[in-house]
Amino acid sequence: MADLHLHSVHSDGTESPAEVMRCAFAHGVRTAALTDHDRISGWSEAAGAALGLGMTFLPGMELSMKTELRTLHMLAYLFDPDNAPLRAEADRIRRDRVERAQRMVRRIGKDHHIRWDDVISAAPEGATIGRPHIADALVARGIVSTRGEAFTEILDPGSRYYEPLYAPDPLTAVRLITNAGGVAIAAHPVTSGPESFLSRKEIDELIEAGLGGFEIDHRDNTPDGKAMLQAIADEHDLIVTGASDYHGDGKPNVPGENSTTQEMIARIIERATGTAPRFPDARNIVQRSDDRA
Ligand code: AMP
Ligand code: FE
Ligand code: FE
Ligand code: ZN
Numbered sequence: 001m002a003d004l005h006l007h008s009v010h011s012d013g014t015e016s017p018a019e020v021m022r023c024a025f026a027h028g029v030r031t032a033a034l035t036d037h038d039r040i041s042g043w044s045e046a047a048g049a050a051l052g053l054g055m056t057f058l059p060g061m062e063l064s065m066k067t068e069l070r071t072l073h074m075l076a077y078l079f080d081p082d083n084a085p086l087r088a089e090a091d092r093i094r095r096d097r098v099e100r101a102q103r104m105v106r107r108i109g110k111d112h113h114i115r116w117d118d119v120i121s122a123a124p125e126g127a128t129i130g131r132p133h134i135a136d137a138l139v140a141r142g143i144v145s146t147r148g149e150a151f152t153e154i155l156d157p158g159s160r161y162y163e164p165l166y167a168p169d170p171l172t173a174v175r176l177i178t179n180a181g182g183v184a185i186a187a188h189p190v191t192s193g194p195e196s197f198l199s200r201k202e203i204d205e206l207i208e209a210g211l212g213g214f215e216i217d218h219r220d221n222t223p224d225g226k227a228m229l230q231a232i233a234d235e236h237d238l239i240v241t242g243a244s245d246y247h248g249d250g251k252p253n254v255p256g257e258n259s260t261t262q263e264m265i266a267r268i269i270e271r272a273t274g275t276a277p278r279f280p281d282a283r284n285i286v287q288r289s290d291d292r293a
Helices: 017-026 043-052 084-109 116-122 131-140 147-155 170-179 200-208 223-236 262-271
Strands: 002-006 031-034 056-066 071-077 183-186 213-217 239-242
Touching (some): 002 071, 002 262, 043 056, 056 084, 071 170, 116 131, 131 147, 170 183, 170 200, 183 262, 213 223, 223 239, 239 262
Antiparallel strands (some): 056 071
């Protein structure tokens, strides 16, 4: 089984990268990618744990992006971690994430007993700050009982407390990832909620710009949407993946609940030029300087 979408405490998951890999292994996953939001600092710990368990590890990231209407996510695999433009963009998003979360907390604080300190206490040190950490602070304060409830009651984009996040547009995101030697796979592109994806025209533009494919088997994608994406993927011979989007205790998603075929993993590896996958044996010969935050 291969699960190419997992989050750790380096973004908004609740487990360390090593714990995430151990959990994935326990669920039968043998090829795994760590895809923290806008961040690669968990790679080296995850790779060490994965290889120790005999798993194959694909370094990844889930890059934030947005259109006029909504926030979207692009999965990126095997890109060069030293690529300056991609690094700079991820840094910029993370910086804005903190300011945006502060703005949201100020708004929420007018109606509920919550302050920025509560978010700092709720978030693991160095995490990519996001609404999930505001949710954790709301839970800690007893204002709601779960992350899920916080999202529906307070953190939803339709809520008066919501603040937009800086993020590149999808075309820029695909170009940044592709120019860094990575493979761009649109994350959960056809959900039914406010985070649903793009028009056919926009998708065609992304394919033109180098989009590698779609994450189709994801619990938030609608059946109709999956069929639509599969048809586009067949037409353009694109990569399709399946994954859990595991966030530890932060979401009900379980590692290995969806899987990516070996054929598709081989295609991702073949297409990428940024960094090598980490294999659990002598094939793991390429080491690059991707162990920094
Ligand atoms: P942000 O990037 O700060 O806008 O927050 C978006 C993140 O919130 C996503 O990456 C999800 O992991 C998380 N999220 C969205 N909806 C929910 C939910 N209902 N329950 C728990 N986590 C959620
Ligand atoms: Fe997340
Ligand atoms: Fe996502
Ligand atoms: Zn995700």
